[in-house]
Amino acid sequence: MNPKPILLAAEGLNKSFDGYKAIHELNFYLDEGELRTVIGPNGAGKTTFLDLITGRTKPDTGTLAWDDSKHDLLRLNEYEIYRLGIGRKFQTPTVYTDHTVMENLILSLAGSRGIFHCLFGKTSSNQLDRIESILETIKLTSHAHRKAGTLAHGQKQWLEIGMLLAQDARLLLVDEPAAGMTDEETHRTGELLLSLAGKHTIVVIEHDMTFVRQISQGRKVTVLHQGQVLCEGPVEKVQNDERVIEVYLGRKSKAA
Amino acid sequence: MNASPLSARIHNGILAISAFIILVVFPTLNAMGIIEDFTLNLWGKYLCYGILAVSIDLLWGYTGLLCLGQALFFSLGGYMMGMHLMLMIGKLGQYKSALPDFMVFLGHSTLPTFWVPFQSFPFAFSMIFLIPGLMALVFGYLAFRSRIKGVYFSILTQALTYGASLMFFRNDMLMGGNNGFTDFRTLLGANLRIASTQRLLYISTAILLIIVVMLCKWLTRSRFGLVQRAIRDSENRVLxxxxxxxxxxxxxxxxxxxxxxxxxxxYVPQVGIINPSEMTPEKSLEAVVWVALGGRGSLVGPVLGAISVNALKSWATREYPDLWLLFLGTSFVLVVMFMPTGMIGLPSQLQALAKRMKRKSTEP
Structure with a gap:
């Protein structure tokens, strides 16, 4: 019995777009319960990597195994992958703008996605309680009946995180949650993610180093560069790594 | 829609009154001789178009699927009914044969096998559901599985109905060729050429319309409706x-x-004819215009659009036959440009306008 089963294993992943290698021989392992931060310069392949995991695009070669290799993600489509418990928050907040905040959460609730269920199923009082508590967590209780399209940018980000919570996903893939947020909002987002760590496995993609330091707290950080893992380790180690400094600051550091 | 309870009650009240007028008042006035048989028959036709418009709204207004082949399903239903009606003519046709006239004309001496079961009304009735339903199932399966979306879906559905109309125009399809079916006499033993039967057909249409609108209301308000609108707004996110x-x-x-x-x-027993021109792409487009004019995404709007455009058409094609299409085109352009929510959205649009005017006048 492995005490920490490998939840997600990516091996030898390759994906190129018109000859541009977005992902190149990528190996990536994620343990159950981890809170992993992925950083890397623009074009490092971070979002493409999430696209591969969630089935938005298929890799040219390589494998993606889920839950101790019980499932091969490459054989599944977007909604089948979602149903395994892999939820995603997109880089630009993607909520249903013409639906209310409440309806956005109802649509994301864990449970059957069948047509019959959607026709005749009622939202149970348990589920309503759950929505109530999520609304509180994401501080949108007073906006429950507003159309999501009218929310402020930061609120939309939070709503999308709330949608992940409603789904009760095993793995949360969170793409730049702090983008466009104020410092205070960013900090609160960090606290929210930290409170979820342990209950869920989380992968956070982020640029903001203050935020990364806040949430990683000695946990493993992965640096992607040119579609490959450049180095992994605690944030202090990563920040002092020669190669990381080089890719972030350019060739200058080498010359100096 | 964020209708306040009061305006929602007014809305429902107006709906209930309209349903009552259509279902009870019109036929009663007709039976009393106040509304002419011709007029009631015309309204029966409008209501059929209203149901067609709701079916388009369900796809276009609520799911974002602009289907330009809806006239095909409408006509297929009509043809299934027509086949039964043709066989019910019996030996009363021009050629005094048990075969439908067009078959005699084409030199057939026996009824083609696929026509035989249509002698039974229950069979024809179930085919009205099955044939168009299966057609939609197969076409939809192939289109949606291949993730055909947006304008490509519209073009494909248009091609589908065009192809079908070409097939039905052919005599060797044995569906009446370009003349289609006509000269109907009886349905379930009732003479189709007398006012009381036509009135019953009108009432059936009104009942069907009310049931369809209520069914769609329920459907679009369920969680299914939430998913439907989510697909319309952001299909990828729904995946x-x-x-x-x-x-x-x-x-x-x-x-x-x-x-x-x-x-x-x-529609077919009330209008007395069905032919392939009913399934041409133009017919589908016309129905899409009713929906746009009435207000898509509202269920009642499309019915309003279908009735008013066709009432206008009946009048305009009589008074100004050359100008009718100009009429239709102009009103379509005007509505698209100035009334994005259609006729049904006009009251709230005016309200918003009045509010803005007021604010402007109170501002120094």
């Missing part, structure tokens, strides 16, 4: 919320095809 959008679209496509087919089946 990443774990819904198989293809299945949802397929379901609504089939439901809407069957609704259109039922409308067609009631």
């Amino acid at each position: 990443f919320s774990g819904y198989s959008t293809a299945n949802f679209k397929l379901f609504i496509f089939v439901v809407s095809a069957v609704i259109a087919a039922l409308a067609g089946a009631l």
Whole structure:
């Protein structure tokens, strides 16, 4: 019995777009319960990597195994992958703008996605309680009946995180949650993610180093560069790594 | 829609009164001789178009699928009913043969096998559901599984109905060729050429319309409706919320095809003819215009659009036959440009305008 089963294993992943290698021989392992931060310069392949995991695009070669290799993600489509418990928050907040905040959460609730269920199923009082508590967590209780399209940018980000919570996903893939947020909002987002760590496995993609330091707290950080893992380790180690400094600051550091 | 309780009650009140007028008042006035038989018959036709418009709205307004082949399902329903009606003519036709006239004319001496079961009304009735439903199922399955979306879906549905109309124009299809079916006499033993039968058909149409509108109201308010509108607004996101959008679209496509087919089946005995010109792309486009004019995404709007455009058409094609299409085109352009929510959205649009005017006048 492995005490920490490998939840997600990516091996030898390759994906190129018109000859541009977005992902190149990528190996990536994620343990159950981890809170992993992925950083890397623009074009490092971070979002493409999430696209591969969630089935938005298929890799040219390589494998993606889920839950101790019980499932091969490459054989599944977007909604089948979602149903395994892999939820995603997109880089630009993607909520249903013409639906209310409440309806956005109802649509994301864990449970059957069948047509019959959607026709005749009622939202149970348990589920309503759950929505109530999520609304509180994401501080949108007073906006429950507003159309999501009218929310402020930061609120939309939070709503999308709330949608992940409603789904009760095993793995949360969170793409730049702090983008466009104020410092205070960013900090609160960090606290929210930290409170979820342990209950869920989380992968956070982020640029903001203050935020990364806040949430990683000695946990493993992965640096992607040119579609490959450049180095992994605690944030202090990563920040002092020669190669990381080089890719972030350019060739200058080498010359100096 | 964020209707306040009061305006929602007014809305429902108006709906109930309209339903009462259409279902009870009109036929009663007709039986009393106040409304002419011709007029009631015309309204029966409008209501059939209203049902067709709702079926388009279900796809276009609520799911974002602009189907330009809805006239095909409408006509298929009509043809299924027509086959039964043709066989019910019996030996009363021009050629005094048990075969439909067009078959005698084409030199047939026996009824083709696929026509035989249509002698039974229950069979014909079930085919009204099955044939258009199956057609939508197969076409929809292929289209949605291949993730054909947006304008490509519209073009394909248009091609589908065009192809079907070409097939039905052919005599060797044994569906009456370009003349289609006509000269109907009886339905379930009732003489179609007397006012009381036509009145019953009108009432059936009104009942069907009310049932369809209520069914769609329920459907669009369920969680299914939430998913439907989510697909319309952001289909990719719905996939990443774990819904198989293809299945949802397929379901609504089939439901809407069957609704259109039922409308067609009631249309044919009231109008007395069905031919392939009913399934040309123009007919589908015309119905899309009714929906746009009435207000898509509202269920009642499309009915309003279908009735008013066709009432206008009946009048305009009589008074200004050359100008009718100009009329229609101009009003379509005006509505698209200035009334994005259509006729049904006009009151709230005016309200908003009044509010803005007021604010302007109170401002120094």
